[in-house]
Amino acid sequence: MLYDNHGRHVNYLRLAVTDRCNLRCFYCMPEEGIDYVPKEALMSYEEMLRIVRLLAGMGIEKVRITGGEPFVRKDMMDFLRALSQMAGLRQINITTNGTLTAPLVPELKKMGIRSVNLSIDTLDKERFFQITRRDEFGKVMQTLEALLKHGISTKINAVVMEGKNEADLLPLAMLTKDSPVDVRYIEEMPFNGEGAHYQKLWWDHRRILEKLKEHFPSIEKLPDPPASTSSNYKIPGHQGTVGIIAAYSRTFCGTCNRLRLTPQGQLKTCLYDRGVFNIKDLMREGASDDQVRTVFLDALGNRAKDGFEAEKRRFQFPVSESMATIGG
Numbered sequence: 001m002l003y004d005n006h007g008r009h010v011n012y013l014r015l016a017v018t019d020r021c022n023l024r025c026f027y028c029m030p031e032e033g034i035d036y037v038p039k040e041a042l043m044s045y046e047e048m049l050r051i052v053r054l055l056a057g058m059g060i061e062k063v064r065i066t067g068g069e070p071f072v073r074k075d076m077m078d079f080l081r082a083l084s085q086m087a088g089l090r091q092i093n094i095t096t097n098g099t100l101t102a103p104l105v106p107e108l109k110k111m112g113i114r115s116v117n118l119s120i121d122t123l124d125k126e127r128f129f130q131i132t133r134r135d136e137f138g139k140v141m142q143t144l145e146a147l148l149k150h151g152i153s154t155k156i157n158a159v160v161m162e163g164k165n166e167a168d169l170l171p172l173a174m175l176t177k178d179s180p181v182d183v184r185y186i187e188e189m190p191f192n193g194e195g196a197h198y199q200k201l202w203w204d205h206r207r208i209l210e211k212l213k214e215h216f217p218s219i220e221k222l223p224d225p226p227a228s229t230s231s232n233y234k235i236p237g238h239q240g241t242v243g244i245i246a247a248y249s250r251t252f253c254g255t256c257n258r259l260r261l262t263p264q265g266q267l268k269t270c271l272y273d274r275g276v277f278n279i280k281d282l283m284r285e286g287a288s289d290d291q292v293r294t295v296f297l298d299a300l301g302n303r304a305k306d307g308f309e310a311e312k313r314r315f316q317f318p319v320s321e322s323m324a325t326i327g328g
Contacts, residue, residue, distance in 0.1 A: 002059040002296075004269070004303040011061045012227070014260045015048060016327025017076065018068040023097050024133040025121070027159045027188050027197075029322040031133055037325075043265045043280045045079045049086070051261065051279060054292055056088030060259075064093045064117075066327040068263065071100040077107065084111045093117065095157070098143035099136045105146040115153040117184075118144060121161070122168045123175075131164055148179055155182045160203040162188075169211050176240030183240065184230050187248040191271075191323040205231070205246040212242065227257040247271075253306035259296075260327050267296070269303045270310035271326065274317055276302075 002010040020036055021028070043051075052063060063083065070076055083092055094108070095117040101108075108116070120140060122128050128137040147154045158165070158172055172183050185208050190196040212219055212233070222232040222241065229252050230243030246252065250272075260268040265280025276299045282292060304310035311319060 002300060004300040006303065006305055008254075008256060008303075009227075010257050010259060010300060011059055012064070012258045013052065013055055013060050013062070014064045014066055014258055014327050015052070016066045016068065016261060016263045017048065017070050017079070018042065018073040019263045019322075019325045020072050021067060021069040021097070021324050022072055022099055022134065023069070023136065025119075025159075026131050026133075026164060027161060027192050028324055029192060037264055042263050043261075045075070045082070047265070047280055047283055048079070048261075049082055050283065051292070052083065052089070053086060054289055055259075055296065056086060058293060058296065061089065062091040062093070063089060064095060066095045068324045069097050069099070070094060071096060071104065077104065080108070080113070081111055084113075091115070095119070096143070097132075097136075098140035099134075100139075102139065102142040102146045105143070105150050105152065109150045109152055113152065115155065116147055117155045117157050118147065119157045120144070120172070121158045122165045123171045124168065127165055127168070131161070144181075148181070153182075154180075155184055157184050157186060159186045159188050160208055161197075162202045166203070169208065170215055173212060173216065173235065173242050176235060176238040176242060179240060181240040182232075182243060184243045184245055186245045189248050189271075189323070190319045191321060191326060201248050204249055205244045205251065208244050209233075227255045228252070250307035259300075262326055267299055268326065269299050270307055272307040272314075272319060273304060273310040274314050 004010055024031055091114055093115040094113060097119045121131050125137045129135050156172065156175065175181055176183055187201060187204055216235045218236050220234045220236065222234050224232055230245045232241055232243040234241050260271065261279065262268065262275065265278050266275035267277045267279050268275050277295055279292065279295065282295060304313060
């Protein structure tokens with residue numbers, strides 16, 4: 001089992017397989033997009049499988065595949081098949097924008113993918129276009145229907161943005177009435193390639209909850225699973241649940257069980273750090289398995305206590321990179 005220097009049990013890897021995305025979401029990148037890294041600078045599938053195999057042997061039990069958008073990368077399904085057969089992994093989940101995912105859902109179910117996080121910030125087609133700068137709303141809703149049809153546990157990720165999608169808080173909550181979906185409202189973060197959009201975060205976790213309570217006064221607090229990033233709630237009579245992720249307020253750092261690997265192989269022990277080591281470069285220099293394991297252990301032994309400390313360690317490098325380069 002892996003523990004960091006603060007005694008937190010670490011058993012979860014978020015693995016970003018690409019920085020490329022076919023949407024241009026307001027909270028993730030500028031309208032013109034970002035400068036993507038050259039293909040040769042990305043980790044190969046073989047390198048990623050080696051890392052996951054080593055980490056699974058050290059105690060990592062859960063892997064979440066993220067991007068960018070994972071399914072824009074060629075041969076992604078072959079990689080997922082190989083990953084699904086790896087000893088030691090108990091759970092493989094995926095985060096996707098859903099634009100390319102619907103036709104793949106039956107095979108994802110067959111290979112044992114247990115859970116998918118689907119990014120849907122609005123249920124209004126016009127607002128979807130304004131937020132994502134792309135006309136792909138219909139494909140995303142087809143993915144949601146396919147996931148529910150095939151019984152894959154589905155969480156909807158909705159970033160709450162001032163002046164963009166406040167009107168969607170309640171319609172999104174109503175999705176939980178007749179479907180077993182879990183809607184997760186996420187505080188907007190400055191990982192958008194530009195820096196913070198606002199001087200002050202208006203829609204923080206407290207205000208989101210207040211809005212929900214105004215319209216669902218009987219909403220009930222649920223026990224949160226260990227290391228949960230969301231505070232979870234149940235609206236009586238609804239099949240699904242709602243949750244709030246204080247991603248900017250960082251209220252859940254004390255139980256964080258996650259490591260992150262960027263598409264370039266940069267190890268991040270916190271979302272808010274700049275990256276502590278490049279594993280890909282180490283492997284390409286011929287590092288042994290033991291040397292790679294040692295790097296992970298050293299990084300966990302010097303982990304920031306929380307996201308605020310991690311951000312302070314950045315010194316003159318303010319948070320402004322795109323979430324697509326980190327792994328959302």
